[in-house]
Amino acid sequence: xxxxxxxxxxxxxxxxxxxxxxxxxxxxxxxxxxxxxxxxxxxxxxxxxxxxxxxxxxxxxxxxxxxxxxxxxxxxxxxxxxxxxxxxxxxxxxxxxxxxxxxxxxxxxxxxxxxxxxxxxxxxxxxxxxxxxxxxxxxxxxxxxxxxxxxxxxxxxxxxxxxxxxxxxxxxxxxxxxxxxxxxxxxxxxxxxxxxxxxxxxxxxxxxxxxxxxxxxxxxxxxxxxxxxxxxxxxxxxxxxxxxxxxxxxxxxxxxxxxxxxxxxxxxxxxxxxxxxxxxxxxxxxxxxxxxxxxxxxxxxxxxxxxxxxxxxxxxxxxxxxxxxxxxxx
Numbered sequence: 001x002x003x004x005x006x007x008x009x010x011x012x013x014x015x016x017x018x019x020x021x022x023x024x025x026x027x028x029x030x031x032x033x034x035x036x037x038x039x040x041x042x043x044x045x046x047x048x049x050x051x052x053x054x055x056x057x058x059x060x061x062x063x064x065x066x067x068x069x070x071x072x073x074x075x076x077x078x079x080x081x082x083x084x085x086x087x088x089x090x091x092x093x094x095x096x097x098x099x100x101x102x103x104x105x106x107x108x109x110x111x112x113x114x115x116x117x118x119x120x121x122x123x124x125x126x127x128x129x130x131x132x133x134x135x136x137x138x139x140x141x142x143x144x145x146x147x148x149x150x151x152x153x154x155x156x157x158x159x160x161x162x163x164x165x166x167x168x169x170x171x172x173x174x175x176x177x178x179x180x181x182x183x184x185x186x187x188x189x190x191x192x193x194x195x196x197x198x199x200x201x202x203x204x205x206x207x208x209x210x211x212x213x214x215x216x217x218x219x220x221x222x223x224x225x226x227x228x229x230x231x232x233x234x235x236x237x238x239x240x241x242x243x244x245x246x247x248x249x250x251x252x253x254x255x256x257x258x259x260x261x262x263x264x265x266x267x268x269x270x271x272x273x274x275x276x277x278x279x280x281x282x283x284x285x286x287x288x289x290x291x292x293x294x295x296x297x298x299x300x301x302x303x304x305x306x307x308x309x310x311x312x313x314x315x316x317x318x319x320x321x322x323x324x325x326x327x328x329x330x
Contacts (some may be wrong), residue, residue, distance in 0.1 A: 001160060003019045003028060004057040005037040005228035006050075008075030016133040016167035017065040017101040019140055020149055024061065024099070027153035041247035042130050052088035054094060059160045060219075062114050063099035066106045071113050079117045091123045097156045098128035107132055109157045119169050127152070228253065232261060237296045239326045246325065248318050251280040255287045265325055282314030297329045 009015050021037070027037050036057075043050060054060070082091065093136065096115035100107045107130040115125055129152045133139045140146075169198045215225075244267060251262040260279070264271040284301070290309045291298045300323045304310045312319050323329075 001032075001058045001059075001157070002034040002036070003059045003061065003156070003160075004053060005035065005063060006040060006075070006078060007037065008040045008062070008072050008078065010065075010067075010072075011039055011041050014136055015065050015101075016103070016136045017063050017099065018140055019136065020099055020101060020129065021061070021063055023146060023149045024153040024156075027150050028052065028157065031130055031154075031157050033157060040078055043240065044074065048081045048228075050078055051082050054082070054086060055090055057094060058154060059095040059097065061097050061099055061156070064102060064110065064114075066102040066110045068104055069106060071100070071110045075114075078322045079114075079121075086121065091121050094123075095124045095156070095160050097126040097152070098130070099152075100128070100130040102130070102132045103134075105132075124164075125166065126156050126164075145246050150167045196262070223272060232291065232295070233274075235269065235328075236263060236272045236326055239323060239328055240265075240270045241327065242270075243321075243325050246321065248282070248321060249277070249280040250322060251277060251283045252320075253283065253285045253293070254291055257288070281318050282312055284310055284312045284319070286310035295328055300329055 005016065005021060007021060009017050011018070025035050025037070035101075038050060038053065040047060040050075062075065066072075067095045070076075096114070096118040098111045098118075100110040100114065102110070111130040112127050115128065118125060129149065131145075243265065247266045249265070250263040252263065253260060257274075259274040260275055260276050262272070262277045264277075286304065286309065290299070290304055294301060294304060299309075301310070302320050302323050305312055305316075305319060
């Protein structure tokens with residue numbers, strides 16, 4: 001028999017969950033169970049790959065500590081990865097025992113969260129263990145508590161050995177009907193490579209940049225414009241009105257455009273081109289649809305900001321000056 005332990009706490013020395021897991025592991029080893037422990041905080045950059053470790057165990061222990069609210073980020077990420085990339089057919093054969101120890105409040109809610117998540121994934125449940133610990137020293141020195149922990153470990157072993165069954169749960173029915181995810185047929189090698197790529201931040205950022213560049217290319221093709229970027233630059237230049245005592249700079253981050261649009265005004269001098277320029281006065285983020293509405297004279301930058309159609313970082317007064325220097329609306 002093989003059992004994996006997934007610990008979602010922070011690994012601090014006084015974490016009572018670590019004491020519980022140590023005692024449970026010693027019981028399972030005495031029963032000749034092959035036990036492997038995964039401390040999720042050690043795999044924080046590789047959590048998306050951990051569903052691959054669910055291919056061999058007969059049962060698992062999901063353990064976490066409630067330090068202020070909920071089951072914690074590491075455990076949530078692991079369960080998300082199981083839902084997105086885990087082998088659901090394999091998970092359906094795995095028994096899960098939740099272990100949640102609280103130092104504040106919410107151990108029962110935390111255990112229920114783990115149980116619900118595992119049932120939605122399609123796996124089997126084993127009676128869990130939860131409790132509140134105010135003083136770890138007192139907790140560890142109480143033989144009655146130790147007896148409860150050891151019995152829970154033995155119960156997991158018996159449940160798996162006997163392949164115990166339970167009545168159907170409603171959240172499993174919901175999974176089969178409403179919450180069914182779109183499945184992609186991948187080979188085991190492709191699935192492993194995909195999870196590793198998703199855990200690589202550099203790879204993910206490169207893919208996002210490629211999507212932005214492709215969006216820009218296809219947008220130009222669909223609009224029938226030879227160069228949509230040049231259209232924006234020409235529109236700004238043709239509507240510019242020189243201003244006295246005005247020296248400001250703007251950067252437009254436009255969805256679908258590979259590069260930001262820079263706009264600089266120095267009295268009667270006007271600069272407009274694509275490319276990132278550091279230290280601008282105002283950075284504006286908006287969609288191409290909002291930009292097209294403004295250039296067409298159906299809105300203004302100030303109105304779009306007020307309506308929440310664009311976001312701006314910088315002095316509001318400088319943003320308002322943009323409509324005065326470049327009035328698209330008659």
